[in-house]
Structures are given as structure tokens and as C-alpha cells.
Amino acid sequence: MSDVSTPTPSSTAVTRADICAVAIAEAFRGDGERLCNPIGNLPLIGGRLAAATFEPHLALTDGFYTLMDPQSPDEVPPIALPEAERVAQRTVAHWNPYREMFGLLWQGKRHVMMGATQIDQYGNQNIAAIGDWTQPRRQLLGFRGAPGNTINHTTSYWVPNHSPRVFVPAVDVVCGIGYDRAHALGPVASRFHEVRRVVSNLAVFDFEALDAEGVPTMRLRSLHPGVTLEEVLEATGCDVVIPDDLGESRGPTEQELAQINRLDPRSLRLNEVPEP
Amino acid sequence: MPGPDKRCTEDEVVAELSSGMTIGIGGWGSRRKPMSLIRAILRSDLNDLTIVSYGGPDVGLLCRSGKVRKVISGFVSLDSIPLEPHYQAARQNGTIQAAEWDEGMLLLGLQAAAWRVPFLPTRAGLGSDVMKNMADLRTVTSPYATVLPGQNDGGEFEELLAVPALELDAALVHQNAADVSGNSVWLGEDPFMDDLFVRAAQRSYVSTERILPTTELAGLGDIAHLKISRMDVTGVIEAPHGAHFTECLPDYSRDEAFQKRYAATAKSDEAWDEFRAEFLDIDEAGYQAKVKELQV
Secondary structure, eight states, X not given: OOSEEOOOOOOTTOOHHHHHHHHHHHHTTTOOSSEEEEOSHHHHHHHHHHHHTTOTTOEEEOXXXXXXXXXXXXXXXOSSOOHHXXXXXXXXXXXXXXXXXXHHHHHTOEEEEEEOSEEOTTOOEEOSEESOTTSOSEEOSOSTTHXXXXXXXXXXXXXXXXXXXXXXXXXXXXXXXXXXXXXXXXXTXXXXXXXXXXXXXXXXXXXXXXXXXXXXXXXXXXXXTTOOHHHHHHTOOSOOBOOTTOXXXXXXXXXXXXXXXXXXXXXXXXXHSOOO | OOOOOOBOOHHHHHHTOOTTXXXXXXXXXXXXXXXXXXXXXXXXXXXXXXXXXXXXXXXXXXXXXXXXXXEEEEEEOOSSSSSOHHHHHHHHHTOSEEEEXXXXXHHHHHHHHHHTOSEEEESTTTTSHHHHHSTTOEEEEEEEEEOOTTOOSOOEEEEEEEEEOOOEEEEEEEESEEOTTOOEEOOSSOOTTHHHHHHTEEEEEEEESOBOOGGGTTTSSOGGGOOBOGGGOSEEEEOTTTTTTSBBTTTBOOXXXXXXXXXXXTSOHHHHHHHIIXXXXXXXXXHHHHXXXXXX
């Protein structure tokens, strides 16, 4: 199944958050046997949805120190469980303390989906600080693992609040490196770099377009149902390539919708992406 | 034969430290931090410290108390509260210097110091603003050619980031159990980098939930949990509940209510002064008694 469909009549049971969950799951399609490592509630729902449906061999983290191999789709644990339940519902397959996570990601069998306080047309991401890093106007998370992640393995981003303050012409601090930075490093140093998707509450983007210098640049991949192109362009402060055959983000199948509801029984996704 | 008896108190540890030192602190975020030792530093006249940490409230408390010249970190977070408010304020007010590294780089810096090599190479950080903002970081060119698959061009001598060794004057870590000479046991599910911190330091201090006979250590978990050797330990401090309010699994989880109370002290000088008077300007026994009162 493709992640882009021609518009279909929308079902009242499907929310924008469900569309986002499916779009996130689609980012992990084709990953096969590697670590699916989404960060945040909707990314977790989407990543686990992929594992419970079309990408069954993904490895999953328990959010802390183990990788888990649920033995059937319905054993892929729901998100945000109370601690005792979280531990009870995980099928531990591998011990993965932080130092082991670094080992795993430096080896490269990982696809992370991180948040982005700012992102630009080349996929440079900022989570560190707003303003001049030396004495920032607003200190944020720091670089965390973003530099090491982006140069070592596939990375995607999740933006729950699509706005010109997030999609900017140039980020204040480059944490996760984008295609222009990778290009400047050259083909050897950047050979493991891939920014695959940016999923927002409005649309899905990829980097399957090239700028004038041949550097991959952000392309609008699909609009979520009910979102107009004008709405997205107004909310996007960086250049983005609009393809001629722009489609709509697909909705969940019946099976996927059932899994989304099972994975997020308290509907936390609606707090992150309320109905428009 | 047993190792020497290295038992001491938090205040005796602080007496062995001096202003201007580089001090590594174990744990991760708001998890298994040697908080009783941090509280002892807060009561002392030490200052001008360089702190190396996967930072949590250890860093925030030291920054707010004017003890810090520079923080070298992979992040500073309270976990359940993503941004450490006092570190955030220190950065925004420019009252400290900061080196914010990629998380993995910090591991390599500690490992380099522990192995007594000047640096370890990595790809992590290349192309990012870690290199731009931390201007003292250098790259190194591989002496071995990297040949990409399918290419016959003799390859390229790759440039990698040379993470400098994080040589520590002292390391402070908290463990679930230890014997009197410093053989230590971490429980829970992650040793964090505590064993690297103690190896990277000239002097290392282990605070612990309980001091046990050496013969009882191996029975607490499997042998993989006996991660710190007495050879790497200078002093052992028995500090039950010493990691409070950070988590120390399986002994106790994070005191979220207390952490919220701590985080709220960033709102005003008055709130901080009140918190400091109530919980920090008293000795460790007094602190633990206060905390116990709160939990009744």
C-alpha cells in the first residue's frame, strides 16, 4: 500500500491524529530488521503501529533500557502505561542500557524520529536553544543525541504544531544535520546520513527533490485530509518543493484503526493533535 | 585479602576537594545522582567548579548556588520535567560557561580518560553546531583509507571528530551497595556511565544505599552488576536515600512531588531562598528527616 492516496470520503471515526499516526508509521516502512526508535507520544503510536501491522520485524525500545520483541501484533504494548504495566507488558529481547544504545546507533541499525523546535528546508533540526547559542534567548534541550543520530543512521522528524516558527529558513542551532551540512562533509563522511520524512499535524514532507546544486531539499509529499495547500504554505517559513502530483495522506485501514485505539487507549494523541 | 577501609562522610569528601576542580558526577538526568554529596558541596565554600555530567538536578543545584564555572554535558534534564530550570536560567543569564556535547561524545570523552588516551574518534558531531560552538574541539584524519564499496580509487582518509579525554580531578557516583573498600553494585537496569566516571578521575567517591560485607555483594544481582572495583575508589559513603530526590531503582523511584517543588524554586529568588533554608542549609540527617516528614 502506498502512503499517498487520492482523496476519499472521510469517515467521522478517523481523526487528524489517526492520520498522523499512519503517516508516522509509513516513515518506517521498508526498515525491516532495525531499531524503530520514535520519541514522543504520536511517534510512539506510529512506530508501534508499523510494527503491529506492515513492518513486523522492527525492533522496539521499551523507552528505557531494553529492546522488546512482542510475539504477536496484539502484544505490541500500548504507550504511556503505568510503570508496573510497562514492565509487565514488555517481552525483553535485548539489554540496551544507554552505552549500548550508543553502540547500536554508531553501528547504524536504527531509525529515530525526533521532535524539532525548528527545522529548515535541508532538514537541519534545532532542539538546543533559541537565539545565539552562546547566551541563548531560550535554552532548550541541548544537542542530546541529534548530531550523532543524524550522521550515523536514518532520522525522521515529528512536528505537532506546524507553523512558520518551526519551519524556518535557517535554524538557530544545527543539532540534527541536514542535507546541506551532509553535502559539505562529502560523500565518505556523510554516507550514513538520511533524513527521510518530516510528519506534521498538517502534512508529510520528504527530501526527494534536489536544489540547484543537487542537494536534497524538502518536498511536500502529501496533505492530510482536510488541509489545503495554501494552509500549509502559510504555515511554512522555509522553501518547499510542491510536486505536480500532490496527493493526500492516507487514512488508516480498519485493522490499523483498531491498533491505533489499542496502542493509545487514553487517546493521548488527541492532546497532541486536537481535531481541527 | 580485603581492601582498606575507605568509609568516610560527605563532609570529609568535600574537604578533599578544592575550588577550580573538574568534577564528574555519575547517574543520568534525574536518576541515581549522588545527591547527598552534592548537598555537601552546596554547604561548602567550594566554587569555580567545572562539572562533567549527564546532567540533572545535580547541575541545576550547583549552578543556582554559584558553585560552577563551566558545565560539560550531554544534556541537563529532570526527565519528567524536560528542562532543568536552574541550568536553563544560568545559560540564559550567561552566569556559566557551557560545553554542550552530543550525548555519545561524553561517553567517549570519559572512556578516553579512563583508558589514558588523549582522544577517541567518532563521527558523532561532525557537521553539527557542536563543532561550531565548542571551538576547542578538533578533528583527526584517519591514517587508514576508507574505500567505499564498488570504488577502486584508493579511498579517502576520513576526518573524524577527536573527542578529548575528560580527565577528572574527582568523580562522585551513587551505587545501590558497596563494601567498605569500594567494590560496588549497581542495581536497576542501567549502570549509566558510573564505572567510566570513577576510572576517568584522580579521586573517586562512591555513596551507597548500604555498605555490606564483600561476601554479600555477588548475591545482589548477577556478577555483571559488580561494575566498580575498589581499585578505582578513594572513599565510600554510606548514604541511605542519598540519591533523593532522583530515582535509585529498585530501592526507590523519583520523588516527583519533591522534584516539582524543587523545579518551582526557579520562579523567584524568594522561592529559592525558602527552599534553600528549609532543605539545603541543614545537614544530611536533617534533610532526610525533613523529607520523611513530607512523605507521612
